[in-house]
Amino acid sequence: MEPVLIVLIILVALVIRTLFKTVYIVREASAAIVERFGRYTRTLDPGLNFVIPIIDKVRFRVDLREQVMAVPQQQVVTQDNRRVDIDIFVSYQVSDARAATYGVTSYVQAIEQLTVATMRRTIDGMDLERALNSREEITIDLLAALDRDTARWGIRVHRVECKMGALPTLIQDPTPQQAHADRYRGPVAPTHGDGVAPGTPQSLVRSGIAPGHRPLRQDDPRRIGRYRLTAVLGQGGMGTVYLGQSPGQRLVAVKVIRRELSEDTTFRKRFAREIEAAGLVGGFHTASVVDADPHGDPPWLATEYIPGPSLHEVLSQQGALPPRTLHTLAVGVAEALERIHARGIVHRDLKPSNVIISGSGPRIIDFGIARALDSIGLTSTNYVLGTQGFLAPEQLTGAPITHATDLYAFGMVLCHAAGAAPLPDGESLESALSLLPSRFVGVITRCLDHDPSRRPTATDVLELLSRSDQSTGDWLPLPVRTMVDLYNPLTIAAP
Incomplete structure (x- = not known):
C-alpha cells in the first residue's frame, strides 16, 4: 500500500474519531458539567450536545431526578x-x-x-x-x-x-x-x-476523636513534657501537632518539632526566640502559649487548644460563607493581625488552614514559626517561604517582607472564603473579584495591590469594615456551628 494512502487513512480515522468525540449525549433527567482548562464553561442539558475535544472535558454528571x-x-x-x-x-x-x-x-x-x-x-x-x-x-x-x-x-x-x-x-x-x-x-x-x-x-x-483528628499510631509519642497526648491534630514540614491533656485535664495543642530540624543548634535558638514572640501575641484572636521547651529532645511548644475546624475544612464541606459570616471572619482576622503586627511580627503564612473557626470567632495559629527556617539554610535564592496562592508579590521577588505581606494573604483568604478563589489557570484576579459581595470588594482590592505601600494596614481594614455591618446574633450558619460544636472539649473524651 502506498505511504500516501496509509497517511490518508490515518487522517480520516483521526477525523472520524474527533467528530465522534464532539458529540456528547446526556441522558434524560440528567445534566453534565463541561470544564475548559479546569474552569466551568457550561452545563449540558439532556439530549444531543456538542463539545470541543481536547479543550472541553465533561467532568461531572448530575442526576436531576428526585x-x-x-x-x-x-x-x-x-x-x-x-x-x-x-x-x-x-x-x-x-x-x-x-x-x-x-x-x-x-x-x-x-x-x-x-x-x-x-x-x-x-x-x-x-x-x-x-x-x-x-x-x-x-x-x-x-x-x-x-x-x-x-x-x-x-x-x-x-x-x-x-x-x-x-x-x-x-x-x-x-x-x-x-x-x-x-x-x-x-x-x-x-x-x-x-x-x-x-x-x-x-x-x-x-471513640473520643473529633472530626479531622487522627488517632495516635504506634510511632507517635504518648507524652511530651507533662502533657499526655491523645490524638493528632495535624502534620506539616515543621513537625506534628497533637491534642494533649495537662495534669489538670485542660486541653492543649502540642507542636513537636521534627528530629532532623531539632539537631540544628541555630534552629533551636531561633525557635526559642519565636516561642517568646508567640507568647506576646496570644489572646483574643490567637492561640495563647501555655508551655514550651525549645531545648527538649525534641523541641516542643504547647498552646491553648481552640475547639473548632479550620477555615479550610469549613470551606471544603460547606462552600462559600454568607456575607454575615464573612464579615465577622474578616474583622476577627484583621484584629488578630493588628495585635501581631503591633508586636513587630509578620505571620508570612496566613491561609485558610491556619485560621481556626471557633464559637467565639476566628483565631490565627502557626504565626511566625516559619521564621525559624531561615537559620538552617532553607531560604536560598530559589526557595520561597509561604503557601502558593497566598504569597504576596514581594515574597516571590525577594523584596523585603513587611506587615503588608500579611494583608495580601488576608485578601486572598477572604477571596477563598467568599468563593472567588482559588483561581483556575487563565483566570484573572480582577474577574474573580466580581464574584465578591459588594461590601468587601474595595477592601480586598486594596489588600491585593501589588505595591505593598498602597495596601491598608490591619487597623485600616477594621475601620473600613466596622462601618458596613451591625448584625447581631450567631455569626455562624447552623451547619458550621455544628462542625464547631463537635470540637468542643465536652464532646472529646480522652481514650
Whole structure:
C-alpha cells in the first residue's frame, strides 16, 4: 500500500474519531458539567450536545431526578435524660447542576449534616413527652431549615419524614459532660483502618476523636513534657501537632518539632526566640502559649487548644460563607493581625488552614514559626517561604517582607472564603473579584495591590469594615456551628 494512502487513512480515522468525540449525549433527567482548562464553561442539558475535544472535558454528571436519602439513625437525649431513636428521610432534587457541583464537596453530605444539626438542636430543648408529640413541629422546622440553606447548593427539598421512638431505659444521672456528648453522638458505623469512621456527619463523635483528628499510631509519642497526648491534630514540614491533656485535664495543642530540624543548634535558638514572640501575641484572636521547651529532645511548644475546624475544612464541606459570616471572619482576622503586627511580627503564612473557626470567632495559629527556617539554610535564592496562592508579590521577588505581606494573604483568604478563589489557570484576579459581595470588594482590592505601600494596614481594614455591618446574633450558619460544636472539649473524651 502506498505511504500516501496509509497517511490518508490515518487522517480520516483521526477525523472520524474527533467528530465522534464532539458529540456528547446526556441522558434524560440528567445534566453534565463541561470544564475548559479546569474552569466551568457550561452545563449540558439532556439530549444531543456538542463539545470541543481536547479543550472541553465533561467532568461531572448530575442526576436531576428526585432522590430519597435516609439519614443514619440518630439517638438524641432529651431534657429529662431519655433517649429517642429518630429515623429521617429527605426527598430532594437538584435544581441547579452547577451550584450542586461546585457549591460543596458533597451536597448529599451537606444535606445530612444540616439535617442532623437542625434535628438535634430542636429536640435538645424538649422533654420526652413533648418530643414524641411534636413530630409535625420538628418536621416543619427541619423542612424550613433545609429549604432555606440548600437553595445555595442548587438543591430543592420536597419532603421530610421523621419516625421517632423512645428507648425504655432512663439515663441515670449523667454528668453535664456526658449529656452533652450523648446529644452529639451519631450512630455507630464501621471504621477504616485508621480508626476514623467513613462519612461526615454520621461520624460526628467516634471513640473520643473529633472530626479531622487522627488517632495516635504506634510511632507517635504518648507524652511530651507533662502533657499526655491523645490524638493528632495535624502534620506539616515543621513537625506534628497533637491534642494533649495537662495534669489538670485542660486541653492543649502540642507542636513537636521534627528530629532532623531539632539537631540544628541555630534552629533551636531561633525557635526559642519565636516561642517568646508567640507568647506576646496570644489572646483574643490567637492561640495563647501555655508551655514550651525549645531545648527538649525534641523541641516542643504547647498552646491553648481552640475547639473548632479550620477555615479550610469549613470551606471544603460547606462552600462559600454568607456575607454575615464573612464579615465577622474578616474583622476577627484583621484584629488578630493588628495585635501581631503591633508586636513587630509578620505571620508570612496566613491561609485558610491556619485560621481556626471557633464559637467565639476566628483565631490565627502557626504565626511566625516559619521564621525559624531561615537559620538552617532553607531560604536560598530559589526557595520561597509561604503557601502558593497566598504569597504576596514581594515574597516571590525577594523584596523585603513587611506587615503588608500579611494583608495580601488576608485578601486572598477572604477571596477563598467568599468563593472567588482559588483561581483556575487563565483566570484573572480582577474577574474573580466580581464574584465578591459588594461590601468587601474595595477592601480586598486594596489588600491585593501589588505595591505593598498602597495596601491598608490591619487597623485600616477594621475601620473600613466596622462601618458596613451591625448584625447581631450567631455569626455562624447552623451547619458550621455544628462542625464547631463537635470540637468542643465536652464532646472529646480522652481514650
